[in-house]
Amino acid sequence: MRVYLDNNATTIVDPFVYKEMVPYFCEKYGNPNSLHEFGSETHPALRCAMDRLYAGINAADNDDIVVTSCATESINWVIKGIYFDRIFNGDKNHIVTSEVEHPAVIQACRFLEKLGVKVTYLPVNSDGVIEIDTLEESISDETALVSIMWANNETGMVFPIEEISRVCKKHDVPFHTDATQAIGKVPVDVVKAGVDYLSFSAHKFHGPKGIGGLYIKEGRVISSLLSGGEQMDGLRSGTLNVPGIVGMGKAMELAVENLDFEKNDVKKLRDRLEDELLKIPDTFVVGTKEQRTPNTILISIKGIEGEAMLWDLNKAGIAASTGSACASEALESNPVMEAIGAEADLAHTALRLSLSRFTTKEEIDYTIDIIYKAVERLRTISSTFSYAPDWHESKL
Numbered sequence: 001m002r003v004y005l006d007n008n009a010t011t012i013v014d015p016f017v018y019k020e021m022v023p024y025f026c027e028k029y030g031n032p033n034s035l036h037e038f039g040s041e042t043h044p045a046l047r048c049a050m051d052r053l054y055a056g057i058n059a060a061d062n063d064d065i066v067v068t069s070c071a072t073e074s075i076n077w078v079i080k081g082i083y084f085d086r087i088f089n090g091d092k093n094h095i096v097t098s099e100v101e102h103p104a105v106i107q108a109c110r111f112l113e114k115l116g117v118k119v120t121y122l123p124v125n126s127d128g129v130i131e132i133d134t135l136e137e138s139i140s141d142e143t144a145l146v147s148i149m150w151a152n153n154e155t156g157m158v159f160p161i162e163e164i165s166r167v168c169k170k171h172d173v174p175f176h177t178d179a180t181q182a183i184g185k186v187p188v189d190v191v192k193a194g195v196d197y198l199s200f201s202a203h204k205f206h207g208p209k210g211i212g213g214l215y216i217k218e219g220r221v222i223s224s225l226l227s228g229g230e231q232m233d234g235l236r237s238g239t240l241n242v243p244g245i246v247g248m249g250k251a252m253e254l255a256v257e258n259l260d261f262e263k264n265d266v267k268k269l270r271d272r273l274e275d276e277l278l279k280i281p282d283t284f285v286v287g288t289k290e291q292r293t294p295n296t297i298l299i300s301i302k303g304i305e306g307e308a309m310l311w312d313l314n315k316a317g318i319a320a321s322t323g324s325a326c327a328s329e330a331l332e333s334n335p336v337m338e339a340i341g342a343e344a345d346l347a348h349t350a351l352r353l354s355l356s357r358f359t360t361k362e363e364i365d366y367t368i369d370i371i372y373k374a375v376e377r378l379r380t381i382s383s384t385f386s387y388a389p390d391w392h393e394s395k396l
């Protein structure tokens, strides 16, 4: 059996998404900016895709959604664009973010630090979420941007976006949120949330890879970083990725249609997996079930190096993760576990299991069985754990 439980890294393309993309590779392959029919015959599908994106996050007609190549690009654009708009000219010199952001945010901020920008990395509580008071205290007249994620990629914890946005409005600071792990898992409504900028990537919600977007609220300008042929109203130059945009639009439509399924059915499977794994002694999961995206578990199984568990799971055909996808080849501790204050040996035991609407009950049952066996095997050879074998027998 092959079981894919690494959906926070990337997801399968929904077959309905794939089907809508196919004609735009070999039949309707024109450049949308060309004046002939090869170009113009792509326009209806592009319009439809953009409408679906606007509807999916409840953006208004006068807001902008600019198609990018991925969330990493969108995030870098906001953070570096704000530098050119509000910091370079000497107006401001400070950005606020959190310690548990994706490396796209952290590294873009580190880059600006080298240029002299001050960055506050807000700490998180034991659930892996920032406290509103610390945000409020960190903002000053110098602050040019607050960038806080909507949902965390490791823990699935959903941040108090409306409260964060209220604080930003009070201090008149633009608010960017990285919603890469939120879209398709929890409702994302830019009006209700009151955000100014929002980043996303299609492949996290059953769309294709290499395509993403940046929402920009009406009135919030941002310098373009990609100069050239003035596509996307001059905001982001470069020939449009027509199949990608068509696929992202369909994926967004399906993501919204499936939100109830995520909230009920995916969550039920996730909770079952979690409840069974928590029967293993000396385990804990970061964050409460209700405040997490319905698909994610970050579990620590004491005494078992995350990579060793991944190895056993992989041998049994199960894909999971120990940390963010970019870092998963290195034997590193989980950065969010470190940020919540877990001891170094516990931070090395993190195992992330992330489901999707394509995950089945059989796959979950199989995974529980394999993890139980792996725990027995690995804890007997663990140098940091004294093994009590009877927990498993008592369950059978």
Ligand SMILES: Cc1ncc(COP(=O)(O)O)c(C=O)c1O
Pocket (backbone or CB within 6 Å): 008, 009, 070, 071, 072, 073, 102, 104, 149, 151, 152, 153, 178, 180, 181, 201, 203, 212, 324, 325
């Ligand atoms: C929260 C979050 N932000 C940003 C990204 C970057 O997405 P991409 O690699 O598609 O640019 C990821 C990917 O894992 C993510 O989980």
